Amino acid sequence: MVYYIGAFGLIIIGLYVLMVKRNLIKMIIGISLINTGLNLFLISVGFIKLGTAPIFSKPGLNPKIMVDPLPQAMVLTAIVISVATLAMALALAIRLYEHHGTLDMGKIKDQKW
Amino acid sequence: MIINILLIIAFGGAFLVYLAGKISGKLRNILSIIISLVILTLIVMLQGKEIEVNYFHFFNFPLMFRINVLSWFFALLISFLTTLSLIFSLNYMKGKENLDFYYLMLLLVNASMLAIVLSGDLLSFYIFWETMSWSTFLLISYNKGKAINAALKYIIMSIAGSLAMLLAIILIYIKFQSFDILFISTHINMSSQNFAILIFLLLSIGFGVKSAIVPLHAWLPDAHAEAPSPFSAILSGILIKMGIYGFLLLFYVILGLKILLSLNIWGIKLNYIFALLGAISVLVPSMIAIFQTDAKRVLAWSSIGQIGYIAIGITIGSSIGTAGGLFHLFSHTIFKALLFFSIAAVEYRTGTRDLNKLGGLMKKMPIVFIGCLISVLGLIGIPLTNGFVSKWLIYKALFLNQNYFLLFIALISTWAAILYGFKILHHIFLGQLSQEHIKVKKAPLGMQIPIMILSFLVLLFGIFPGLALKTINKLIVNIGFKSLSVNLFGIVSETGPLNIINIFAGLMAILLLIIIVFKLGKKKTNIKQDDNYAAGSYIPIDKYHFTSNFYAPLFGIIKPLLIDHIDNFYLWVANRIRSLSDKVRKIYCGNVNVYVIYIIGFAALLIILKIGLKLW
Amino acid sequence: MIYFTIILISIMLLCGIIAAISKDLLFAVIAAGMASFITAILFVFLQAPDVAMAEASIGAALVTALFVLALKKTKRSE
Amino acid sequence: MKKIIAILFLLVLSYGIYLSINSIPFGVSKTKVGNYYNLNGVKDTGANNIVTAVVLNYRGFDTLGEVTVLFLAVLGFSTILFTMKKKKSDNMPTPPSLILSIGCKFLFPFVLLFGIYIFIHGHLSPGGGFQGGAVIASAFLLFYLVKPSEKSSKKSFQLIESLSGMAFIVIGILGLVFGNYFLSNFLPKGIAGKLISAGIIPLIYIFIGIKVGSELTGIIDRLMGKNNEKQVK
Structure with a gap:
């Protein structure tokens, strides 16, 4: 249960950052926090009490008390994708900084109508 | 079968001409004229025949082409005028840009008009109606600049019309489970009068926009003036008559004379309103x-x-x-x-x-x-x-x-x-x-x-x-x-x-x-036109052109009649919509924070609703 | 064991809050990386060694490095 | 003002989340498919690591898509930073300290080796292509920390990346040729627990490792701002 609280705590902190902060890098940090929290939540959903990792590393492991491998596989790929998308977001932030000399969303007027 | 071949030539020929234009201009010109002449000959050959062809099955709806005297009459006019217009274009359009595109679109308009008059069910009628609208739109905007505004006006009204038409077609389908025009025309008298009036009004909007009957005419002056001239001839000569074809189809084929004359709203006959x-x-x-x-x-x-x-x-x-x-x-x-x-x-x-x-x-x-x-x-x-x-x-x-x-x-x-x-x-x-x-x-x-x-x-x-x-x-x-x-x-x-x-x-x-x-009578004496002087000074020849303000007294009399109130009304509506949209646009302020707040706020709203319902 | 987990999670949330409110972006980035690293430890507790490995190497190391490099190209304070 | 609204909304959201996660029991087996994977994974695929089996065999097509997304993100990243100007301060980097430079030089081959180990043993022990690739990328990060002026050949990275991506697809198509479907495991499964076993799984994981490693290294390389000198001039 405490894992759920930790995971959603991270997500809500990330959302707070996205809603309040205007600095672009800060917002990307917020996104990465949401990412981490979501991964934690997915893995903790797949957890089974007293379960073992889904790896037959030594003989005599009972497959019936292994934790769910599916969320793990999904999260594994999600982490790798997240790093690439974060890198892309950072690249955009860097370009915006070069062009406008600021990272403040409120000051970048080109984005507004 | 001959109808299929005709339409394949018409549509395929348009693209063939486009490809030929990539090779050489002369080939394209010759090919376009050959294709239009072939189409004309085929249509002349079809005189007096009544053929029906199922060409495609679209989810159990047989789509068909059908030729009768009415279609033949229109098809002949279309292909004849297109041929002349193509011949005329050869000189008129010489040396302009994007000629391949021009010929492609001209032949596409031709082909889709032919397909409209030949189609025997409402679904293919609608499809080709749309291809006609869009290729016309592209052709009107050919000259760029002001022409694009005219074309936009045209296509917006046209879309409004075709949506009304689509609605009518869907209603008809729901009622009769068929798109076939003949089937509908034999079963229409089983439906109520109100249904017939509804269909009449909806389809009238669609056809009225195309044929530019008065409250729906606003697109026409701009479009005719801005389109390339050989196409203006087609536009005025035959394209607006597609609306008339639609009306004929509606009045005398789908509804039939008896129903048409009996339609009325509070005792006023609809066909009289239409004539008015x-x-x-x-x-x-x-x-x-x-x-x-x-x-x-x-x-x-x-x-x-x-x-x-x-x-x-x-x-x-x-x-x-x-x-x-x-x-x-x-x-x-x-x-x-x-x-x-x-x-x-x-x-x-x-x-x-x-x-x-x-x-x-x-x-x-x-x-x-x-x-x-x-x-x-x-x-x-x-x-x-x-x-x-x-x-x-x-x-x-x-x-x-x-x-x-x-x-x-x-x-x-x-x-x-x-x-x-x-x-x-x-x-x-x-x-x-x-x-x-x-x-x-x-x-x-x-x-x-x-x-x-x-x-x-x-x-x-x-x-x-x-x-x-x-x-x-x-x-x-x-x-x-x-x-x-x-x-x-x-x-x-x-x-x-x-x-x-x-x-x-x-x-x-x-x-x-x-x-x-x-x-x-008496023999006339010739006096040279510029043989005269004003206050002792010679008037240059150009000043003799007195035609700048023709009919000025008449203009003074009927001036109030001449303001295009309907166009102004459309403009007023457009401006209203624009200012409303400007207000709506303020929601999208370009600040990511605010967007996230919208998302979270909406989620919060849903949660509050859920909890509220539970407490209820 | 459960107390240890609770302590770890509170540290993780604390790191997240620091990352959220810190005016110094470098500090915030380090805190976020810290939170990510603690998550990797939690993955081990949750019997997911694969994910833990990925999170430790990517989430904690690479992402932090990316942020630091990006900060070097922009500016450090908010 | 914005903060108050945000906190208010988030409080409501937290309450909603609280309500919904109450209904998700913690520590109980929930999915049938997970059980199936655990019970039959070794028999079906020959891999000891069920996560690997899921990633590459049961859901190999997902992984292909995921690799594509990764590729596209990196492509977008490089496109955005393509014409970046080099800052003048980067021309004179402060030299790294002695400990860092010696330590990194010493560690670089071992970290690299560790990464390769991880993705070769992906089907036997925790780890695999993604993790191994990330470790390789961090090895290169260490390398760049020591020698910021070192130029790496961008072309070779791209070549390796494209070739390994293509190899993945080629293996998939071979599966279509020799087996029944795309990415089918057409090689013999061998004895579970041995290094050479589980058919195509280690093969694919090696390619994924190389691909992810080179992509992430490319990102770091680009962000370090070394390859831009050519484009500026």
């Missing part, structure tokens, strides 16, 4: 046309007026009226295309179509002048031109139906037509030749040929109206009217026959009289 709209379309645009200075704009407004005549003719519901409407459609196609071609030829040589800058071109471009003269005579309805026959039929029908009010309006509008027809003729070909245009040459042969063919046709069908009237008679019998007694020179009706021979003889007698009077 037609009358307004005749009167007001004709008045507006008088005071335009752009030649193509005059013709554009005049097109709305002539469409009004056709609308009056086909909605009266008598056989002679419908015949008159169809004959006027036919004559209008010929003489309006001729007028557009003449103006285009003048524009091609002089580079302008501003009426106040032109003048005195009669001797410079004789063939074009004769073509323009004949078409203006046809437009006005002088005897021995086809316009006379069609207007005679329409007046006759109005007279027989005792619609004296409509008759009065139609007559007044003819008077307006005389005014603007004369204005065009005078401003371009008569009067003083401007110094700029002294070196103007004759129109090239490729332009003269279509002009000559069309002039010939105007006179041919004016003198021998029976040639066309026989087909039209067959057509109106086909859609459920009683037959007219038609002969080569005219028509026999209840209150008196129309016989061109008599008129011909009478006119010849008058001509003879005039010649005799002039020959016997």
